[in-house]
Amino acid sequence: MSTTINHGGGIAPAPTAMPGAQTKIGVLDGAAAAFGISASVAIVFNTLLAWVKDAYDPLNSFMAALTGHHWITHGLADIAVFLVVGAILMQRHVSIDGTKLAVMVAGAVVAGGGGLALWFVLV
């Protein structure tokens, strides 16, 4: 059985969950939910944009022409997606289960990071 240390310094048994039961940690709303979802979207967008601009030179050149370097445009586009999607979702008063949001962010980071590494291994 797992245990936790309580505030008095003693060891108390951790609450046990039924086998197969999903742990509920509550719902997130407001900016925390909106920008959590938008962070996941921006992370996936970042990888997709890296793939497309690397495979399609005219887009790379266009992005370079906008700010002087494709990488600067890429970073600003990521931040813009994060802010705009977050602002739109916030206006729509979205809320999301905390576990689902954590899985969404984790999935986006693993898929986004792995996708980038895999792309540059293959090309």
Next chain:
Amino acid sequence: MSDIILFAHPTFGVLGILASVWILVEALNASEANQRRIRLAAYAVAVCIVLAWILGGFWYVNYYYAEKAVILKGPWPFAHNLFMETKEHLFFIPLILALYLPIVAARKLAANAAARAMVMVVASFIILNGLAIEGAGALINYGAKVAFIHSGAKGAE
């Protein structure tokens, strides 16, 4: 001046990783008493990672082209083709997470398990991504070093 920028970039990256470890520990022990420290740590992460982005970006855009040419002619071209190409795009992931951290850390973590879990997940990924990016940076630096040694440039050894 370019060397100061080059060294400041990973320094702020490491400080961002350390601040992420700090907020992770604070979130694990979230209470009314440490809520102010949690918010402070979240802002510290955001500021450090943004500074690492600006400083690294300035160096990358203005100075890296010369080093890139050297690396590509050396025995470790993958230091650029794989590690730099991945690193320069991977960096945006902890940047976005670092910008999100103060937003979710604004909630009272002791009373909000979902926000607490999100802070821990986000901080953990900033730490893991940050360590991977620091490692890639060291490898890119070594790629340039072996290229200089390979070229027989005086003093490179």
